[in-house]
Amino acid sequence: MAMMNYLGAINLALKEEMERDEKVFILGEDVGKRGGVFLATEGLYEQFGDRVLDTPLSESAIAGVGIGAAMYGMRPVAEMQFADFMLPAVNQIVSEAAKIRYRSNNDFHVPLTVRAPYGGGVHGALYHSQSMEAMFNSIPGLKIVIPSSPYDAKGLLKAAIRDEDPVLFFEHKRAYRLLKGEVPEEDYTLPIGKAALKQEGEDVTVITYGLSVHFAEQAAKELEETGISTHILDLRTVYPMDRDAIVDAAKKTGKVLLVTDDNKEGSVMSEVAAIIAEECLFDLDAPVERLAAPDVPAMPYASPLEKQFLVTKDKIQSAIQELAEF
Amino acid sequence: MAMMNYLGAINLALKEEMERDEKVFILGEDVGKRGGVFLATEGLYEQFGDRVLDTPLSESAIAGVGIGAAMYGMRPVAEMQFADFMLPAVNQIVSEAAKIRYRSNNDFHVPLTVRAPYGGGVHGALYHSQSMEAMFNSIPGLKIVIPSSPYDAKGLLKAAIRDEDPVLFFEHKRAYRLLKGEVPEEDYTLPIGKAALKQEGEDVTVITYGLSVHFAEQAAKELEETGISTHILDLRTVYPMDRDAIVDAAKKTGKVLLVTDDNKEGSVMSEVAAIIAEECLFDLDAPVERLAAPDVPAMPYASPLEKQFLVTKDKIQSAIQELAEF
Amino acid sequence: MSASKHAQLGLSDTDVLYMYESMIRARKVDERLWLLNRAGKIPFVISCQGHEGMQVGAAMALDGKKDYLLPYYRDMAMVMHFGMTTENILMANFAKAEDISSGGRQMPGHYGSKALRIVTGSSPVTTQVPHAVGYALAGKMEGKDFVCLTSFGEGSSNQGDFHEAANFAGVHDLPVIFFCENNKYAISTPADRQLACESIADRAAGYGMDGVSVDGNDPLAVYEAVSRAVERGRKGEGPTLIEAVSYRLTAHSSDDNELTYREAEEVKAAKEKDSIVTFTKYLKDAKLLTDEQEETIHKQIQTEIDEATDHAEQAAYADAESAMLHVYDQ
Amino acid sequence: MSASKHAQLGLSDTDVLYMYESMIRARKVDERLWLLNRAGKIPFVISCQGHEGMQVGAAMALDGKKDYLLPYYRDMAMVMHFGMTTENILMANFAKAEDISSGGRQMPGHYGSKALRIVTGSSPVTTQVPHAVGYALAGKMEGKDFVCLTSFGEGSSNQGDFHEAANFAGVHDLPVIFFCENNKYAISTPADRQLACESIADRAAGYGMDGVSVDGNDPLAVYEAVSRAVERGRKGEGPTLIEAVSYRLTAHSSDDNELTYREAEEVKAAKEKDSIVTFTKYLKDAKLLTDEQEETIHKQIQTEIDEATDHAEQAAYADAESAMLHVYDQ
């Protein structure tokens, strides 16, 4: 085991997978010599040469070329420099990657991983801070994975690369250096499609994912001292959802707080709420509550406005507290 | 008043708005001489000449040029030939149209209407049948309108064209000739953002939109004879949602069926369920139920497979009945 | 001319007769599909009529054992020359389980078969173009010498995906043949409302690749241009953009009404240059085809089509429940 | 040479001195921004250093009273010459409420002001290019004679939106000037990994428009090329694609580390051709600028920048709650 940050865990997962399987290659903007603008691919060009490919500045081609290579039999890992800049590639991702297995009646398939840094709190303003998962959580054929810790980041990214279907892999850019933890230096994978129970609790259930898991854990720790016990479920895969884990977690305490750092309306938390409303409505002791960013286009640049937008540990803490007192 | 179909109502709305305001113009593929592949713009090129513009085959340019013209002060109505083919334009719609007012601190705005035929049941297979609303129902700055009748189609399209913000206007392609009704030949608009109560009922509430409203009404009529009384709410605007109308409708009967002809997971009905779970959980007598298409990429071409996918009057009817008996 | 044109190109008499047969087969299948549609037996037809010469000429230049094809919906003659059978086509048009492209899931014209190295396609235009680049990139990485031919209409060449893919292939010198079938219309929109350039080939310079425009009604001219591009591709000399100019002889599809936007006169004039007409004449002038042989070939193909139609009509649909399968790996 | 180059182009001595001042102002503001960033006072800088000559040359050719500008993030010198003040720029960099582009909502470099006819821009590259076409289309519909200049980097010219917009403008003969600032890098990626063509201007033929490549370090050459394009645009002769070739003298942004991908030597060589250096020499050689005048101008501008910095630093942020405003019309 080694201490490393979320970024290091991702870099290690890429390196190990490229060593393990020569069909794995990386393509994206500035992923080569530069090692990516966040340095997620640092050192890989030096080790693997042309298997780390600087592409022209064109996301639809990055996705589309990746899809073609994946259908051929390679295992491409495409980097979108920021999740916000996946949007030119939406047609390739939704019309192609997601539908190829189905439309070809299982003749072709697309083992493509699309990595993209998402999320805010780093002065990235409107176009370097967005959460993109809610645009893709209604597209059968895709899987959407969002790790919440260095350990998960490594295990889930390796699983994504080995997955036989297209996986959108979102990495919280603020987590890159903020989150540190023990990460095994040997090979392991974590299951895609399964949520993880982060801690057992009795009073309030928090269901969340990504960086908010970290803030929820911090909030829970402080609340523990005031006698409030929090049950925390990390979705890890936000599409398709792990319904059973959600229902179990909701039933556990009967009070559910859903947290996302995306805008509220139409977020992936709407689906979690819907699952609960369908499956365990009568097990609840309080209305389902969603804590999310406000429904404005994206977070502003100026610090006070950015803060207004962000879902923080404090906001999560008050929300748990209120729910506990309900 | 005149009897006309859904398509005729749309054609009339376009014609009236172009007569009323010379800033209104149409751009899209084959909208000119051909009158659009569904004939929604039939006769308009003859009447308005170059204000009905055949564009090159490039949806991102259609949206982007529309956005530019709208910022200048025009009122463009962009036609996407099929909703499925909006995907190349997602970046323009989401990064630009939706965010321009916000990012410019209210200096610029985008009075653009994007019309697109959606939905299936016409042997359109995977790429001529999709519902696209769930990809956009998490994008603040956009409005998404889906009319369920000729009357609404005319009134809502005119409102969309006059709206100061970008509106995605989805027209069910099977409704074009299937739905007929009385439509005033004079000017009227209907409010964007407001749901419409289609009928009062006591036993089960159905919340839906688009063509499914028609099937829900048919189902309700048949069920009336068996003594089941159905309350039907037509969302009309699926983003941002009319929360009050949803809560009122859900409370009315305490049993809620949510119907969409889109895939289930992550659909706009997830948001409706979430609103109910947040706002009126304790008013419910049965779990919220969602009736939707299966979570497969899109509907197949072969008739038996297409039928398997479609949400029909019969499926709605059984679902209401079961819920009534709960 | 001392040697015949096809001999100069290295094509045997058998080769050109084989090309001729493919063209006739495609035309006759196409005509059958329209009949079936008008009879209410199949819901939709999209046609290759007018494109047979260029499609067969292009496919003839490829190596059916190693190259890849990423076609578009109008490429029936091309995919048939590359390996799809008449029965394959009929099964797809009847949307039956035996449709090799999709088991009846996709509309006709959405070709794909891993075994035939025809890569599955969709409806949004030009999405296949970057896929071709991806195949070519994979081949380069693995040291293979196959080429990838991808085709699209002139209207579709205005999509961003064409541009991004062409540029990618240009920068990385990938063996992709960008084959544009310019039939002068994109549904109702004439080429001059789609494009301001003289020829699609004018776009090649912007991607640092060779560009050439050929008469799409001449299968031999197309064969020649594609063969050169194949040669360059195999040698690692990079991609080529080829425009083949012809005309769409039918409406865009069975859902279209061409009378609203073009004159019958124009269509009639184009029919005189139809590759089926001109290539038949070429073969007859070269004494490779007699009237009797022509009749025999037509009859054989007609019988083949009748049988395939029967099979396909009688074949089973996929089970309704199978609509739930193959969303993910199972 | 009998007459000076600028006189031949119809520019007065005052004009060129005005251009010179704009260039110096932009460079000095840019330098100030880096200092503020290194001092931890502003979170982010994106630079125009190396681009001043081409940007001012281009802006000079436009009519500030009727034309529209749709710039990109590197266009500080261009927008300043077109009307933004030093204080405007500082306010934006400090993200203060008085930022005229966004009230502190967007990162610096995202210019926009309806009053100045500078159209609001975003971060995803080339989305502004179709907007320029939309403005031009609206102008044509209304019978106006304004032109729209939109700019972007050479890497960004590989986006689909560039292609689709250029083609649209070509087909409809719209008065758009596509101004590509080729600074040889897109972040770390050198131009030869972005493009296989010799010059971005090679792409013009594919859109049926004029294409020209000019020395971006020569503001007068750029002025000349843009002026011609403006003239053509006003006369309804359609769009023009202009490539101006120069070099990015700083890292891509304050978040970048250029040492990982390019040699200091290369940057040093480029600095010798810097338009600030060469244009200063031009003016001195032409006896339009003395050393004293130069010093005076520098000093004045420095004072202006000091004052603007103070104002901006002391100015208020927008209210936190205002983050909720302006999602829709209210």
Ligand SMILES: Cc1ncc(C[n+]2csc(CCOP(=O)(O)OP(=O)(O)O)c2C)c(N)n1
């Ligand atoms: C992205 C996208 N937009 C619109 C369509 C609808 N559409 C189908 S074919 C077609 C015209 C294509 O014209 P062209 O590229 O010239 O090919 P042709 O049909 O003439 O062979 C259009 C607009 C589509 N399939 N995909």
Ligand SMILES: Cc1ncc(C[n+]2csc(CCOP(=O)(O)OP(=O)(O)O)c2C)c(N)n1
């Ligand atoms: C669609 C999109 N993808 C990626 C980025 C990230 N990005 C910002 S600038 C840049 C490089 C642009 O290079 P170029 O077009 O040459 O302009 P320059 O910065 O050199 O002036 C990239 C990749 C972006 N802004 N938008």
Ligand SMILES: [Mg+2]
């Ligand atoms: Mg065509």
Ligand SMILES: [Mg+2]
């Ligand atoms: Mg550059």
